[in-house]
Each structure stands twice: as C-alpha cells, then as structure tokens.
Amino acid sequence: MIYIVLSGLSGIAVIVNVAVNGIVASRIGTIRGVGITFFTGTIAAGALLLLKGETLAAGDITSVAIRFAAMAGILGIATTFIFNGLVQRIAAFKMVLLRFIGQIGVSILLDYWLFDLFSLGKCLGGICLMTGLMLFTRQNGSGEETHSNA
Amino acid sequence: MKYVHLSWFNGMLIGVMLLLSGLASEVFGPYKGTFYFHLAGFTAVCVIFLFFRKSDLNQSTATVAKRYAPWFILPGIVNVCITYTNSIVVPRIGLTVALAAAMLGQLIMSGMMSQYGLLGTPKQAFDKRRLLGIAIIALGLWLMVRF
Known part of the structure; x- marks a missing residue:
C-alpha cells in the first residue's frame, strides 16, 4: 500500500x-x-x-x-x-489521453513480458483507467477544450 | 495525424524509461541509480545544446534581469524525488500499478491546479464529470492491485 x-x-x-x-x-x-x-x-x-x-x-x-x-x-x-x-x-486533452494509453499499454506488455505479471485485473483496470481518463479529459458541451498539464 | 502517433509513442517511451531506471536501481541501489539517470540526462542536454544553440527551443523571452531565479533549482530537486520514488516502487509493485497510481495522482493534482488556476494554469471547475472520471480510475487501480 x-x-x-x-x-x-x-x-x-x-x-x-x-x-x-x-x-x-x-x-x-x-x-x-x-x-x-x-x-x-x-x-x-x-x-x-x-x-x-x-x-x-x-x-x-x-x-x-x-x-x-x-x-x-x-x-x-x-x-x-x-x-x-x-x-x-495537439489539443491538450488528446495529448494526455494518448500519452496515458501509450504508458499503460506498454507497461502491461512489459510487465507480462519481463516479470510475468499479467492478470485479468490489470486488463480490466486498464479499461477502467481509459474510461475514467476519457471522462476527465472530455471536451465540454460548449466546445471548450479541457486543459490538463498531465 | 503524425502528432497523434507521436503522443502515444511518447507515453510508451515514458513507460520504457521508468522500467530502465527501475532496473538500473535494482543493481546500483536507488541513490546511485538516480544519480546516473540525471548525469546521463544532463550529458544528453549538453549535446543537444551544442547542436541546437540557435534553435527556437533555446530562445529566452524574459529580460536578463528576470531570466534566472533561485527557484529554478526546484524542478531538479523534485525530479530527483520522482526518480528516486520510481526506482524503489517499480521493482516492487510492477510498472502498470505504479503508472496507474501516478496517473491518479497526476489527474487529482492537475484538477486541483485547474480549479484554482495555480502556477498559471487555465481556471476550470472541478465538476462532477471530472470527479466521476477520478473515481473510475481509482476503481481501475483497485482492480489492478486486487486481481
């Protein structure tokens, strides 16, 4: 923890x-x-x-x-x-989203490949992460982009 | 379109970087690993500086008097803390969980900074949608740790 x-x-x-x-x-x-x-x-x-x-x-x-x-x-x-x-x-929300997709995707692959740490929980967790991230970085109704420094 | 690909590729590079610094720290220990990481990075910047001295990336906009400030050392010190933390965390909980937890921290902090417009970030309310996004990410992290 x-x-x-x-x-x-x-x-x-x-x-x-x-x-x-x-x-x-x-x-x-x-x-x-x-x-x-x-x-x-x-x-x-x-x-x-x-x-x-x-x-x-x-x-x-x-x-x-x-x-x-x-x-x-x-x-x-x-x-x-x-x-x-x-x-x-590139729009901030798109960059944050894509960067995290790259990070999580490669980390799941490397964990599986190098440390044999693959699990269904990690895949489901990864999907939750992407969903949450899309919600967090989604464009507002007014069309204004959501900015993030992540 | 190439910038879209570059964005996720950049994320992949970050993942590989964390893994490599974690592996180096497994052998050298976190202190020495962090030192060599920064030394290599500084050497790389020096080389880039020599090649791109006239580039836009090297142009300052501030006047000479305002150019340098004592707090400029802050990012370097924080960077050491981040690298040291990653060095001890990644070998113990794995890259995916470490990145997921860091992602949660990043989003909470960026949300708070946007809420109050800290450090020059554009102000934006921390609304229910963002809160729901963070809750779902926290659920994802729990799933990764639990199963």
Whole structure:
C-alpha cells in the first residue's frame, strides 16, 4: 500500500514539475530549462549519495546497469522535448489521453513480458483507467477544450 | 495525424524509461541509480545544446534581469524525488500499478491546479464529470492491485 501511495505522490510531483518547468522554459528557453533541471538534479542526487555514504565505483562504467541508467536519462530528455513540441500542436486533452494509453499499454506488455505479471485485473483496470481518463479529459458541451498539464 | 502517433509513442517511451531506471536501481541501489539517470540526462542536454544553440527551443523571452531565479533549482530537486520514488516502487509493485497510481495522482493534482488556476494554469471547475472520471480510475487501480 505504501508503494502505491508513493507512486500517487510522485504523480502529484510530476504535475507540479511540469507547470514549473513550463514557466522556466518560457523564461530561458526549453533546452536551458531542461539543462538546469538535470544539472540541479545531478547535484542533488550526488549530495544524497554523499549523505548516504555511497561512492561511485570504477566498475560501474562496465556494468550493464549503467546502460539502463544512461538510456533512461536519454529517454527522459527525449520525452520532455517531445512533450514540449506537442503541447502547441495537439489539443491538450488528446495529448494526455494518448500519452496515458501509450504508458499503460506498454507497461502491461512489459510487465507480462519481463516479470510475468499479467492478470485479468490489470486488463480490466486498464479499461477502467481509459474510461475514467476519457471522462476527465472530455471536451465540454460548449466546445471548450479541457486543459490538463498531465 | 503524425502528432497523434507521436503522443502515444511518447507515453510508451515514458513507460520504457521508468522500467530502465527501475532496473538500473535494482543493481546500483536507488541513490546511485538516480544519480546516473540525471548525469546521463544532463550529458544528453549538453549535446543537444551544442547542436541546437540557435534553435527556437533555446530562445529566452524574459529580460536578463528576470531570466534566472533561485527557484529554478526546484524542478531538479523534485525530479530527483520522482526518480528516486520510481526506482524503489517499480521493482516492487510492477510498472502498470505504479503508472496507474501516478496517473491518479497526476489527474487529482492537475484538477486541483485547474480549479484554482495555480502556477498559471487555465481556471476550470472541478465538476462532477471530472470527479466521476477520478473515481473510475481509482476503481481501475483497485482492480489492478486486487486481481
């Protein structure tokens, strides 16, 4: 249960971050904004490492896991730039809906493929998620689009 | 149409990114995994900056005096918290449940921000339809965890 609550809290933090990043990007440009985010992130994560007494080992460079971390970092940048590029070109509700469909679809597949975590509950839950999301992001009767930062 | 495809593809990339950072943290531990994630991201931005220095993406609109503020460090710190949380959560409850719970959190927060127009978001009432949407998503999350 605690991990589900933590995930929910990280979702809340994502929205705050998207909004603040938007303000930062409008002031100094997207590339500099993302650069500052990842620079301060690296410093903060490094400080955490020091506080916890962990050290970087030379063997980390040759580890397979470093490739996972590097790919994740690069994908983090790529998704941020794609998101920023799409914001002005596609309706917000459509973008949120499609992005979540992609996320949930690939996560169900990866859970099944890598961790053998497939279940009927996950599929039914996924359908509920999409239904709820469609309701949440649906256009108003007046034709005004529902905006969301998710 | 290509933007529609790019939207769901972007979502898929986010799913893969969370999985990879989770796997890296399984080996390195969440602290080191989070550090390497940000270091790789920062290196990638530096490369992009070198290639797209003259691009629109790199143009600032604010005056020099207003350009930088101390609170600009906030997204980086929050990003560390998010990555760290994902690193410890994804290997334990799986990607789907973690993403579903994060989705619920995102929608509740975006709804609240729209309700009060926080951080420059357009104001929009948190009506019954949105509340019903969140209730259905919560039901979906429960189904995922329970069965």
